[in-house]
Amino acid sequence: xxxxxxxxxxxxxxxxxxxxxxxxxxxxxxxxxxxxxxxxxxxxxxxxxxxxxxxxxxxxxxxxxxxxxxxxxxxxxxxxxxxxxxxxxxxxxxxxxxxxxxxxxxxxxxxxxxxxxxxxxxxxxxxxxxxxxxxxxxxxxxxxxxxxxxxxxxxxxxxxxxxxxxxxxxxxxxxxxxxxxxxxxxxxxxxxxxxxxxxxxxxxxxxxxxxxxxxxxxxxxxxxx
Amino acid sequence: xxxxxxxxxxxxxxxxxxxxxxxxxxxxxxxxxxxxxxxxxxxxxxxxxxxxxxxxxxxxxxxxxxxxxxxxxxxxxxxxxxxxxxxxxxxxxxxxxxxxxxxxxxxxxxxxxxxxxxxxxxxxxxxxxxxxxxxxxxxxxxxxxxxxxxxxxxxxxxxxxxxxxxxxxxxxxxxxxxxxxxxxxxxxxxxxxxxxxxxxxxxxxxxxxxxxxxxxxxxxxxxxx
DNA sequence: GAGTGTGAAGCAGTTCACAGCG
DNA sequence: CGCTGTGAACTGCTTCACACTC
Numbered sequence: 412x413x414x415x416x417x418x419x420x421x422x423x424x425x426x427x428x429x430x431x432x433x434x435x436x437x438x439x440x441x442x443x444x445x446x447x448x449x450x451x452x453x454x455x456x457x458x459x460x461x462x463x464x465x466x467x468x469x470x471x472x473x474x475x476x477x478x479x480x481x482x483x484x485x486x487x488x489x490x491x492x493x494x495x496x497x498x499x500x501x502x503x504x505x506x507x508x509x510x511x512x513x514x515x516x517x518x519x520x521x522x523x524x525x526x527x528x529x530x531x532x533x534x535x536x537x538x539x540x541x542x543x544x545x546x547x548x549x550x551x552x553x554x555x556x557x558x559x560x561x562x563x564x565x566x567x568x569x570x571x572x573x574x575x576x577x578x579x580x581x582x583x584x585x586x587x588x589x590x591x592x593x594x595x596x597x598x599x600x601x602x603x604x605x606x607x608x609x610x611x612x613x614x615x616x617x618x619x620x621x622x623x624x625x626x627x628x629x630x631x632x633x634x635x636x
Numbered sequence: 637x638x639x640x641x642x643x644x645x646x647x648x649x650x651x652x653x654x655x656x657x658x659x660x661x662x663x664x665x666x667x668x669x670x671x672x673x674x675x676x677x678x679x680x681x682x683x684x685x686x687x688x689x690x691x692x693x694x695x696x697x698x699x700x701x702x703x704x705x706x707x708x709x710x711x712x713x714x715x716x717x718x719x720x721x722x723x724x725x726x727x728x729x730x731x732x733x734x735x736x737x738x739x740x741x742x743x744x745x746x747x748x749x750x751x752x753x754x755x756x757x758x759x760x761x762x763x764x765x766x767x768x769x770x771x772x773x774x775x776x777x778x779x780x781x782x783x784x785x786x787x788x789x790x791x792x793x794x795x796x797x798x799x800x801x802x803x804x805x806x807x808x809x810x811x812x813x814x815x816x817x818x819x820x821x822x823x824x825x826x827x828x829x830x831x832x833x834x835x836x837x838x839x840x841x842x843x844x845x846x847x848x849x850x851x852x853x854x855x856x857x858x859x860x861x
Numbered sequence: 862g863a864g865t866g867t868g869a870a871g872c873a874g875t876t877c878a879c880a881g882c883g
Numbered sequence: 884c885g886c887t888g889t890g891a892a893c894t895g896c897t898t899c900a901c902a903c904t905c
Contacts, residue, residue: 432896433850440849441830458864467830470864471898478866486904487863503849504856522747528828528845534852573851596858597851603753605666605692613854615847620753622840624665624728625658626798626822627759629838631729633821657874683886695886696876703888711882712885865904876893883885 435476436503441466442473443499449492458489505533512538512571512595514586515578516546516556519601523575524551538569542582562586566593573597580604660701661728666691667698668724674717683714730758735795737763737820739811740802741771741781744826748800749776763794767807787811791818798822805829 431439445465449457459477460470477483477490480502484490500506511534513520523529524536539551542559549556557565565571574590576583576598583602590598597613600606608614656664670690674682684702685695702708702715705727709715725731736759738745748754749761764776767784774781782790790796799815801808801823808827815823822838825831833839 431853434896436850436853437846439853440843440846443849444828444845460864465830467832469898471900472896474865475867475897482866484865486865488905489864502853502856504852505849507852507856509852509855518747518750522743523844525743526844529848532845532849534848572855573848597855599847599851603669605690607692611858613851613858615851617842617844617847618665619748619751619842620669620757621662621665622824622842623754623759623798624668624730624757625661626824626838626840627729627732627734628656628661628664628727630734630797630822631727631732633836633838659874685886694876696878697874699887700875700889707888709887711887713883714886863905865902867900867902869899871896871898873896874894877891878889879891880887880889882887 431479431502435479438466438468438472438476439499439503442476443496443503443505446492446496446499450496455492456485456489457492457495459484461489508533508535509572510538510570511536511573511575512540512562512566512569513551513575513577514540514562514590515576515602516541516543516551517577517579520575520577521551523577523601524554534573536575538565538571540565542578559586562589563593566590566595571595573599576600576602576606578602656704656727660704663691663693663697663701664724664728667701668721668728668730671717671721671724675721680717681710681714682717682720684709686714733758733760734797735763736761736798736800737765737791737794737796738776738800738802739765739787739815740804740827741766741768741776742802742804745800745802746776748802748826749779759798761800763790763796765790767803784811787814788818791815791820796820798824801825801827801831803827 442462445462459473462473463470480498483495483498513524513536516539524539529536536554539554539556540559540562541547541556546556547558574595576587578586580602583600583604584606587598587606587608591608591612596611598606598608600614600616603618603620606614667687670687684698687698688695705723708720708723738749738761741764749764761779764779764781765784765787766772766781771781772783799820801812803811805827808825808829809831812823812831812833816833816837821836823831823833825839825841828843828845831839
């Protein structure tokens, strides 16, 4: 039930990485960010309540979350910043470089393309596709914008792992159908539509409007109490 | 237990709008989008399973969600597209114009500023603040970019309801502290930090990285099974 | 003593199943 | 007969509390 603790190049066993609740996975992302900050400021050991305070949760939550990965804490002391950073990177799959294609080079697409932290985390946008003839052939950074009808070729040539959808809503479903056919297994969707795709393709939706509207709901509620 | 159904300008009673689960609120946003689509294509009545199919949930979920708002369905028939659209707009607080300030006119800020759907939904960005002297005094669309030190004035003058934070991570907390002091009650945070603010201020975080990293986790899991 | 790891309890959101109405 | 509305069962996440270890 315990991963050999002293191993330098440890291997995460399936039993642990299996069945980590989705809510926990999202928090692991945050913890990793905090750990990196702590590391930069020279902290070597961190307790669950420090992570909790930083992330707006409780210490119990942090410990439970981390316990899904194994036993990396030292009782009476906390967690080694360096070790835990390494573990989280591995669990989240951030040891690899992921090859990402950006579909849609409009406002949002361009902003995403230029968003530094993606690259720092190993998400390399190595292909950009757009259907606007005025854009095809131009460059985003040093990446050539390719025509939409070439997408299948591009996905194959660049061995794309993951696709970011930043095209207008009506175009999105048709495009991801082709993406799925080209055997890509992960889609990050910024288009304001609900995409339908097979079970084995991972999908996350980022909706700018949903968040704003939930704030609007909160404001309305606050107003009449 | 029932809101008088025939009233043209109906009023939503507190008992209903109270305690709608957050998860439901987010789905209501989606349903509203679908209803507007249905409306545009001339559909006048829609059943729970149609909404469910469109939104990737189940019919039971849709009915449960809508039941928090009252009884707007007709048994054997479904929901009136027009009526339900109206109800959702009201519940989500989209009958009002919300006055929004954008903090940070960088890549993300600019992209958000130019994102059309915000305005269509009644979120009007009426102020932009940045601390880069090169940007202050220029215009984003027809909005003058103001200096960061003027923020309090701007928030007051423009009677801002809601703030979008799109500044670099290190600047974010200091800025929202001032925003909170200026009595703004809602914050949409795009900066990659966990913000700490009083209970009575609504906060939503949009993290580009968290979503990508949860996909990365999913890809890693998929690979070794 | 300080702080982890974890069963068990508690809570919230989802799904089921069916009575009830149009 | 079709489809809603909803208590009841269920599932899964969070919190608690405490034994355990460094």
